[in-house]
Amino acid sequence: MLMKEKAAYLKGLIDGLGIDETTKEGKVIKAMSELLGELAEAVDAIDEDVTHAYDQINDLSEELEDLEADLYEDDDTDDDDEEPEEDAEDAEDSGDDDDNADVAGEPYYEVxxxxxxxxxxVSEDDLDAGEAICPSCNVAFEVALADEDDDEAPEEPDDGPARYEVTCPACGATSVVDEEALLDGEPVCPACGKPLDFEVTEE
Known part of the structure; x- marks a missing residue:
């Protein structure tokens, strides 16, 4: 039974009571009966719209499932067709990786x-050829490995004066005396001031 049918049945019961509509109570009951009928009609209309919306949603859901099935089926077919091309690309990439590995294994020098x-x-091939080309300015220039003997710096001679360690025979103190001091005159012990009668040993 619809809501408006129930409201109509209730209104019939109220009318059967014989309520005087001229009184305050009668006016209130009549207004409530009419309002109840209007609300019942509105609820029935909403219920009908909701039912119709559910039906449309179910139809759309079924159509969407069919569309997804067709789409996934097309994707599977495309993947099967593209697998040979991907295998060929993988083979080419593998060959490029091998070439890059060979290049990476060669020694290079920064110049x-x-x-x-x-x-x-500069690679060893460039060194063997004795020439390299700059990729920035395209200028060719000579290249060669430097000799190890050239890299070794010559030892600088020690130009400083010879120095001697002297032990004083009087006090036993040890001091270091330059060769120039020995040549200039008789050195004295810096500890006791007596002349050094010594034996010299070069450091």
Whole structure:
């Protein structure tokens, strides 16, 4: 039974009571009966709209499921078609990786370009050829490994005067005397001031 049918049944019961509508109580009961009927009609209309909306949602859900099934089926077919191409690309990438590994295994040397000053990476083939080309300015310049003998700096001679360790025979104190002091005259002990009668040993 719909809400408006229930409201109509209730209104019939109220009318059957024979309530005097001229009184305050009668007016209130009549107004409530009419309002109840209007609310019942509104609720029935809303219920009908909701039912219709549910039906449309169910139809859309079924159509969406069919669309997803068709879409996934097309994707699976495309993946099967693209697998051979991907295998070929993987093979090419593997070959490139092998070439890069060979290049990475070769020794390279950093050299400053004499023309532009940028760093140039020189391989052993360039060293064997004796020439390299700067990729920045395209200028060719000579390259060669430096000899190890050239890298070793020559030892500088010790130009300082010879020094001697002297032990004083009087007090036993030890002092260091330059060769120039020995040549200038008889040295004295800095501890006791007596002349040094000594034996010298070069440090």
């Amino acid at each position: 400053a370009c004499p023309a532009c000053g940028n760093t140039v990476y």
